[in-house]
Amino acid sequence: MKVGLFIPCYINAVYPEVGEASYRLLASLGLDVDYPTGQTCCGQPMANAGFERDARPLAERMERLFAAYDYVVGPSASCVVFVKEGYPRLLDGYREHACIDARIYEICEFVHDVVRPAKLGACFPHKVSLHNSCHGVRKLGLSTPGELNVPYRSKLRDLLEMVDGVEVCEPSRRDECCGFGGMFSAEENAVSIRMGRDKLRDHLATGAEYITGADSSCLMHMQGIIDHDRLPIRTLHIVQILASNL
Structure with a gap:
């Protein structure tokens, strides 16, 4: 199971500790995790503002960067939803069940539904x-x-x-x-x-x-x-x- 870690641009810029924790969590579960360093914005802000034409190159870039992974996992429900719902509309030559939207998961959804660990080993006394x-x-x-x-x-x-x-x-x-x-x-x-x-x-x-x-x-x-x-x-x-x- 090869996992591509998708870190949304605002998390990368403002909350990098969330990206680091995402990597630690997935790696602790025994997964083969990789972080494609060329990733940028998924295109959600432009598309939501009505500029889908400007979002299309970003969707194409994401599709290329994450093509080799079995799963794409990110710590942001809203960005994951945009990829799942927006990319079939934005991508030329879209192939159902083959493109990134069919392989992308929000990280908690992925751990809960796909990995299904018996334990995590984390401790947070609060x-x-x-x-x-x-x-x-x-x-x-x-x-x-x-x-x-x-x-x-x-x-x-x-x-x-x-x-x-x-x-x-x-x-x-x-x-x-x-x-x-x-x-x-x-x-x-x-x-x-x-x-x-x-x-x-x-x-x-x-x-x-x-x-x-x-x-x-x-x-x-x-x-x-x-x-x-x-x-x-x-x-x-x-x-x-x-x-x-x-």
């Missing part, structure tokens, strides 16, 4: 509040959307419960949006911040020390409000917990 990001919930099935009114399941929680010492809790409105939403946070700034403050109020009510989730973008949005409002909680990407002490 109380964490689990944040379910919108793309992860409704596009990748990382947890059960509340509107379906079916028994709740969470792949993120399943993985966290394999970590020694951690106490996992969740906010009262488990899958309510934090307000980031990519371009939405720039175009509707005031609404985005209000949504973020509402979400943080629910996370704070759990008494957790950390908010954790699978999308650095959501965590970044909430951390900005935390810093501005001087709130007694921090954010931490879930792979940093799953890879702690490895």
Whole structure:
């Protein structure tokens, strides 16, 4: 099983420790992990802003760089969703079941559904509040959307419960949006911040020390409000917990 590690550009630039933790986690599971150094942006920001023509060369570059891998794995639900849904539309000569979109997984989805480890060996003696990001919930099935009114399941929680010492809790409105939403946070700034403050109020009510989730973008949005409002909680990407002490 040869795995190509896909690190989104904003993680590479702002949260390189998340990329490092992703590598440590996958390597600790006995996987053959490689990081193609020529990778750049997947094209999501341009396409979401309506400039799909500008996103196409980036999709073509990603397709070339990751062509040789059995799986492509990345620590970002939103970027993975864009590749899965956008690349069939962007790539010329698209081949179903052969192109990158058929082989790409969000890292927690991959560990939970494909690798299925019996244990992780991680230790994190802290109380964490689990944040379910919108793309992860409704596009990748990382947890059960509340509107379906079916028994709740969470792949993120399943993985966290394999970590020694951690106490996992969740906010009262488990899958309510934090307000980031990519371009939405720039175009509707005031609404985005209000949504973020509402979400943080629910996370704070759990008494957790950390908010954790699978999308650095959501965590970044909430951390900005935390810093501005001087709130007694921090954010931490879930792979940093799953890879702690490895």
